[in-house]
């Protein structure tokens with residue numbers, strides 16, 4: 001989903017995502033996480049103050065801690081280091097970049113969202129209710145919303161340039177990218193999920209589900225974009241968790257719930273968010289960052 005949101009005129013734009021403005025620095029990219037928020041694949045008109053900084057700090061923390069599990073694109077999230085490597089950037093207004101920018105290696109993106117689910121929620125729950133299956137994988141009968149799955153499952157989805165991403169089966173993924181690549185993406189995703197969910201459990205959080213992106217660099221896959229943030233994951237409070245709707249969360253479920261209740265038809269333009277929803281989201285994102293990185 002593209003938008004006409006202002007970017008830096010003196011930098012070459014590589015891509016404008018829903019949340020990030022990505023600038024082209026040759027073999028490297030500058031990922032600038034804005035305070036934009038998306039829900040149901042649509043950018044909302046109301047920014048969430050500090051969200052871009054929180055996401056950047058959290059993703060950088062995970063990239064640092066998981067690089068032994070799966071290599072990733074991060075070079076540095078320190079603006080001074082970014083300017084050392086690219087002196088041409090030093091003249092930019094630091095306040096617009098500091099804390100929300102990551103210098104990364106540019107990769108050839110696999111156009112697939114690599115979702116791992118340890119619990120039943122969101123589109124997985126909707127599919128299960130209708131069919132007992134999620135992305136082609138049959139699950140035990142009698143699961144409730146938010147139930148823990150017998151084991152984490154890989155449930156890829158397409159990465160649509162416009163409109164909604166679509167869940168696909170692992171066979172469909174294999175047909176799209178080749179069997180070996182599909183298996184590799186699944187293996188990498190499950191390893192990252194396992195590492196992150198173990199770490200989060202120690203912080204009192206459940207990683208209900210999460211989405212990774214990978215790209216190839218020098219013939220091997222690396223994790224790109226962001227990992228294990230409240231934008232790309234569902235974080236639940238482990239103490240309060242029980243099967244059923246509305247687990248206590250530290251992610252953007254609060255925004256989704258508001259939008260569901262608002263009667264919006266999920267087609268752009270999205271309605272603005274009220275002040276209390278915005279404030280609460282910033283608070284939840286901050287809490288998540290503190291819990292994970294402390």
Ligand SMILES: Nc1ncnc2c1ncn2[C@@H]1O[C@H](COP(=O)(O)OP(=O)(O)OP(=O)(O)O)[C@@H](O)[C@H]1O
Pocket residue numbers: 001015016017018019020021022029031073104105106107108109159160161213215224225226
């Ligand atoms: N290392 C990298 N190499 C190439 N592309 C990258 C890299 N890291 C991130 N990207 C791409 O940069 C963009 C980041 O923007 P953002 O996270 O806002 O996108 P998105 O809205 O989540 O996804 P998209 O617009 O691609 O559907 C994404 O398109 C992502 O795939």
Ligand SMILES: [Mg+2]
Pocket residue numbers: 017019225226
């Ligand atoms: Mg993204």
